[in-house]
Amino acid sequence: MSDARSLADIKSDLAAQVQQVMTRYPTTRSAIMPALDLAQQKYGGVDGLTYQAVAELLDVPEIWVFEVASFYSLYDRAASGRHHIRLCTNLPCLLRGAEALMMYLQQRLDVGPGETTEDGRFTLSAVECLGACEQAPVLMADKQYHGDLTAAKLDALLASLADQPAEDLS
Amino acid sequence: MSEQVLLRNIDNPNGHKIETYEASGGYQGLRTVLRDFAPDEVIEEVKSANLRGRGGAGFPTGLKWGFVPKDSPLPRYLCCNADEGEPGTFKDRILMERDPHQLIEGMVIAAYAIGCRTAYLYIRGEYHLSIDRCQQAIAAAHARGYLGANILDSEHSLEIHIHKGAGAYICGEETAMLESIEGRRGQPKLKPPFPAVAGLYECPTVVNNVETLACLPHLFRRGGEWFASIGPDHSPGPKLFGLSGQVKRPGVYELPMGMALGEMLEVHGGGALTGKFKAAIPGGVSAPMFPRSAFDVKMDFGSLAAAGSMLGSAGVIGLDETASIPVVARRITEFFSHESCGKCTPCREGLTWAAKILRRIEAGQGQPGDVEQLEMLCGGIFGNSFCALGDGAAWALGAALKHFRPEFDALIAAHSQAG
Ligand code: FES
Numbered sequence: 235m236s237d238a239r240s241l242a243d244i245k246s247d248l249a250a251q252v253q254q255v256m257t258r259y260p261t262t263r264s265a266i267m268p269a270l271d272l273a274q275q276k277y278g279g280v281d282g283l284t285y286q287a288v289a290e291l292l293d294v295p296e297i298w299v300f301e302v303a304s305f306y307s308l309y310d311r312a313a314s315g316r317h318h319i320r321l322c323t324n325l326p327c328l329l330r331g332a333e334a335l336m337m338y339l340q341q342r343l344d345v346g347p348g349e350t351t352e353d354g355r356f357t358l359s360a361v362e363c364l365g366a367c368e369q370a371p372v373l374m375a376d377k378q379y380h381g382d383l384t385a386a387k388l389d390a391l392l393a394s395l396a397d398q399p400a401e402d403l404s
Numbered sequence: 405m406s407e408q409v410l411l412r413n414i415d416n417p418n419g420h421k422i423e424t425y426e427a428s429g430g431y432q433g434l435r436t437v438l439r440d441f442a443p444d445e446v447i448e449e450v451k452s453a454n455l456r457g458r459g460g461a462g463f464p465t466g467l468k469w470g471f472v473p474k475d476s477p478l479p480r481y482l483c484c485n486a487d488e489g490e491p492g493t494f495k496d497r498i499l500m501e502r503d504p505h506q507l508i509e510g511m512v513i514a515a516y517a518i519g520c521r522t523a524y525l526y527i528r529g530e531y532h533l534s535i536d537r538c539q540q541a542i543a544a545a546h547a548r549g550y551l552g553a554n555i556l557d558s559e560h561s562l563e564i565h566i567h568k569g570a571g572a573y574i575c576g577e578e579t580a581m582l583e584s585i586e587g588r589r590g591q592p593k594l595k596p597p598f599p600a601v602a603g604l605y606e607c608p609t610v611v612n613n614v615e616t617l618a619c620l621p622h623l624f625r626r627g628g629e630w631f632a633s634i635g636p637d638h639s640p641g642p643k644l645f646g647l648s649g650q651v652k653r654p655g656v657y658e659l660p661m662g663m664a665l666g667e668m669l670e671v672h673g674g675g676a677l678t679g680k681f682k683a684a685i686p687g688g689v690s691a692p693m694f695p696r697s698a699f700d701v702k703m704d705f706g707s708l709a710a711a712g713s714m715l716g717s718a719g720v721i722g723l724d725e726t727a728s729i730p731v732v733a734r735r736i737t738e739f740f741s742h743e744s745c746g747k748c749t750p751c752r753e754g755l756t757w758a759a760k761i762l763r764r765i766e767a768g769q770g771q772p773g774d775v776e777q778l779e780m781l782c783g784g785i786f787g788n789s790f791c792a793l794g795d796g797a798a799w800a801l802g803a804a805l806k807h808f809r810p811e812f813d814a815l816i817a818a819h820s821q822a823g
Contacts, residue, residue, distance in 0.1 A: 258565040260479075260605055263587035271529075271568055298587065305589040306570030308529045324491040325689055325735050326648035326721055330677075362573065362739055363491035364530055367648035367719070368655045377532045 239277075244287040248272055252291045262292045266302045270309055279310035307361075314357035315350040317395045320374045323360045326367035335371055336360060338385050342392060355396060406634075409622050409642040410615070411658045413503045420537045422544040425505035431550055433624035434509050437516060438558045441624075446517035450620070453628035454640050459485055459576075459613030460688070460716045462639075462705040469610055471600035472518045478607040482515045482523040485581060486538075486614045489528060489573040490688035491739060492719030495644040496614035498656045500527070500534035503618075504541040508564065510617030512550060513624060515562045518610050523562060526581050528569040538566060573743035577791050578611040579603075580745065591745045592791040615644055635660035639704035639715075649685075649721035650677040661715075662707070666699030669722050676724035683723045683807065687716025689736045690796025692803030693723070713803070729808035730815055733801055734762035740797035751794030754785040758801060770816035778805060 239247075248269065255268040269288045273280050280303050289296040303309045310318075321339060323332045336347070339358055343351050347360040366372045369381020380391055413419035413428060425431070437446055451466030472480055484507065488496045499507060507525075515523050527535050542564050545551040553561045567585050574580045575590040582604045584590040603609025619641055623631045632640045639661040645668060648654045652674030659672065665684060669675070685693045686703065692713040694701060701711045708715050723732060741755035758781045761774050778801065786798040805812065 259585075261586065264567075264585060266587040267568065267570060267584070271570070294587075301589055302587065306529075306572050308569075308571035323735075324739060325685075325732060326492055326654075328731075328735055329649045329721070329723065329727060362742060363489060363493075365488045365494045365497050365528065367492055367494050367721075368646065370648060370654065374530060379533075 239283070241283055241287055241290075244273070244277075244283060245291055247276060248287060249291060252288070256292070263294055263298060265292055266294065266299055267306070270299070270303055274309060279313060281311065313350070316355050317376055317398070318357045318359065320359045320361040320364070322362070322364045322366075322370070322372050322374075324363040324367075326363070327370040327372060330370045332371040335383055335385065335388065339388060342388070356392075406658070406660055408658050409634075410499065410503075410506065410618055410644060411656070414498070416502075419502045420504055420541065422505055422541070422548060425503065429625055430505050430621065431509055431548075433621035434512055434550060435556060436624050437513050438556055438560060443517050443519060446513065446624075449628045450517070450623065453623055453631040454638070455616065455619055455623065455631065456639065456641075456705060457613055458615035458619070458643070458718070460490070460714075462715060465612065465616055468600065468612075469514070469518050471598065472608045472610060473601060476608050479522065479605075480518050480520040481604040481607055481609040482511060482518060482520045483578075483581065483585065483604060483609060483611045484511055484523065484525045484614060484617055485576060485578065485611055486525060486527040486531070486534065487569045487573075487576040487581060488531075488614075488717075489576050489743075490690060490717050490719060491736075492648050492685060492688045492721045493646055493717040494648075495646050495656050495718065497531055497534055498644075499614055499618050500531065501537055504534075504537045505545065506618040506621055507538070507614055508541050508545050509550070510620035511564055512545075512555060512560075512562055513620045514610065514612060514617055516560045518608075520610070521561050521563065523564045524585055524604070525564055525566045526569060526575070526585060527566055528575075529571055535566060535568060542566070572745075573739075574745045574791075574793060577793065580791070581611065582609065589745070591747045594790075636662040636702075636704055638706050644718060645672075645703070646717075646719045647673040647722070648719065650681075650724040650727060651675070651722040652677060659703075661704035662702050664700050665694065665703055665720070666696075668703060668720060669699070673720075673722060676722060677726075679725040681722055682725050682727055683729070685719075685721040685723070685800075687714050688719040689721070689739060690714075690792075690800050691716040692799050693732075693807065694803075695807045729804050729811045730762065730766055733804035734759065734766055736800050736804075737762055737797060740793060740800075744793060748788075748790035748794065750785045751789040751791075751797070754781050754789075755794065755797055757781060758785075758797075765812060765815050768815070768818065770812075772816065774816055775805060775809065775812050 256265045273284045285299040288299045350357040371383045372381045418424045447469045455465045456462045572590045575584045577592045579593040580590040599609040683693045737759045741759045744751045782798040782802040785794045
C-alpha cells in the first residue's frame with residue numbers, strides 16, 4: 235500500500251499512465267477503474283491516499299473513487315501477504331473436493347479464509363468461480379492459475395512460493 | 405466428431421498469433437464484409453443465418469443490431485461481454501486465450517454493421533492471460549490494418565479498448581456492465597430504455613458475448629447458409645459447451661446444438677466420475693437442474709426452455725451419485741447471495757435468508773417447514789427481483805427442491821428424530 239508515500243508521490247507515480255488511460259474514454263469517470271488498477275499494480279493495494287490521488291488526477295469527487303473501490307472485490311483494500319492464494323470454492327470445484335482442500339490450506343498456513351499468515355508470506359481467500367472449472371479444483375496464486383489440485387500439489391506450490399519474492403504485481 | 409469451427413486452432417500452441425489465424429482463413433470474413441456488404445446487409449445476413457446470442461439469453465443477434473436507431477446523431481458503441489462468471493462457464497476464456505483473433509475480427513464486423521468507431525472489450529479481471537492475449541491481438545490487428553483508421557482501405561474505422569472488470573459477477577448483466585465502464589458500481593439499470601437506444605454514455609450501444617462475436621468471421625467467410633445448416637433450424641451454428649463437475653473428461657467441446665444432455669455427458673464427458681449420474685445442470689448454475697430421468701432433453705435454446713430450464717451459458721455441470729443435492733443447492737444459493745448487488749430487496753434479503761436455511765439444514769439443524777419456507781422464498785424472489793440474478797437463483801433452487809425433495813426431508817427428519 236501507499237505507507238510511506240505522500241499524496242504528491244502517488245500522483246506523480248501515476249500521472250502519466252492515468253493520462254494515457256483517460257484518452258480511451260469520453261468521460262474521465264470511466265478511467266476510475268483503470269486508475270485504481272494501475273495503483274494496485276504499483277502498490278499491491280489501494281487505500282484512502284490512493285483514492286484521493288486518483289480523484290485529483292481525474293478531477294472527480296473522491297467519493298466516486300471510493301464507491302468503485304469498495305464495490306469490486308479485486309481491489310485489495312487491506313494489506314495482503316506477499317502471495318495471495320485465492321481458492322475457488324464454487325460448485326464445479328466443490329464437486330471435486332475444494333472444501334477439503336480449503337481445510338487443508340487453512341491447516342498448513344494456520345489461517346482462516348481472508349487472513350494473512352503471521353510471517354506475511356501468504357493471504358488465503360475463498361473465492362467464487364474463477365472461470366476455469368474444467369481444471370477443478372482450481373486456485374489462483376497471484377496472477378497464475380493452478381488446476382487439478384491435490385494436497386500434494388498444494389504442498390509443492392506452497393514450497394515453491396515460500397521463498398519467492400512477491401512477483402511484479404501487475 | 406463434427407467439424408471444429410470455433411475450436412479449430414485450440415490445440416495449436418501458436419493459436420493466439422495472427423499468422424496462425426490468417427493461415428486458417430482468418431480475416432477473410434472481414435474482407436468479404438467490407439467488399440461485398442453494406443452495413444444493413446450484414447445485419448440481414450446475420451438475421452437470416454439466425455445467429456442467437458451465446459451469452460445466456462439466446463436473443464437473435466441481427467435483431468438486436470437492428471434496434472440501433474439509424475438516424476441518431478450520437479456515437480454508437482459496441483461492448484463485448486467477456487465478464488464470464490457463472491459457475492460452470494469457461495468457454496469464452498478458452499476462446500480469448502487460444503484464438504483471440506476470432507473475437508477481434510468479429511468485433512470489427514459487428515462494429516461495421518452498427519456504425520460504431522469505438523468498442524470496449526470488458527474482460528473479467530481474473531483472466532490475466534485472456535487480457536494479455538487480447539491486448540496482443542489488438543496490437544497485431546492494428547499493425548496489419550484490420551483495426552484503426554480506414555480498415556483495409558475502407559471507410560470503416562475502429563478502436564477497441566479493453567476494460568478490465570474487478571470481480572463482480574453482476575457486471576455480466578449488460579446494463580451493470582455499462583455502468584461499470586462508465587466508472588460506477590456495477591448495478592443493473594431499469595429497461596427500457598434498452599442499450600440499443602440509450603446505453604453506454606446514453607448512446608446507442610450493442611452488447612454481445614465473446615462466443616457470439618467469434619461466430620461472425622466464420623459466418624461471413626463461409627456464408628449464412630452454411631452457418632444455418634449446422635444444428636437444428638431454430639438454434640443453428642457452431643456452439644461451445646463447457647463440461648465440468650463430476651464428469652470423467654471435463655473441458656470445452658464444440659458440438660451442434662440439439663444433442664441430448666445424456667449423450668453429451670456420457671459420450672463426450674466420458675460418463676460420471678463415480679457410479680452413475682444423478683442430475684445435471686445444463687447452462688451454468690442459474691439454469692435449473694435435471695434429474696437423470698430427464699437426460700433425453702435436447703441441448704438447444706427452445707428444447708431446454710420448454711423443459712423448464714435454459715441453455716444459458718451452456719456450462720454443463722454433471723452431478724454423480726456422490727453429490728448431495730442439499731449441499732449443491734446451498735452452494736448455488738450462497739453464490740447468488742454473495743453476488744447480489746444489493747439493489748433490490750427480494751434478491752438481497754431473500755437469498756441471504758434462503759442460504760441461511762440451507763446451511764442450517766445441512767448442519768443437521770433443519771426444522772419441519774423449512775422446505776415450505778424455501779419454496780415460499782423462491783416464489784417471493786422469482787419475478788420480483790430487479791434483474792435476472794434473483795430469478796436465476798430462485799429458479800435453480802426451486803428445481804433442486806422439486807426434483808430432490810426427499811433428500812432435504814431426510815436431512816431434516818434425521819434431526820427431528822435425534823431431537
Ligand atoms: S467453480 Fe471453480 S473455477 Fe469454476
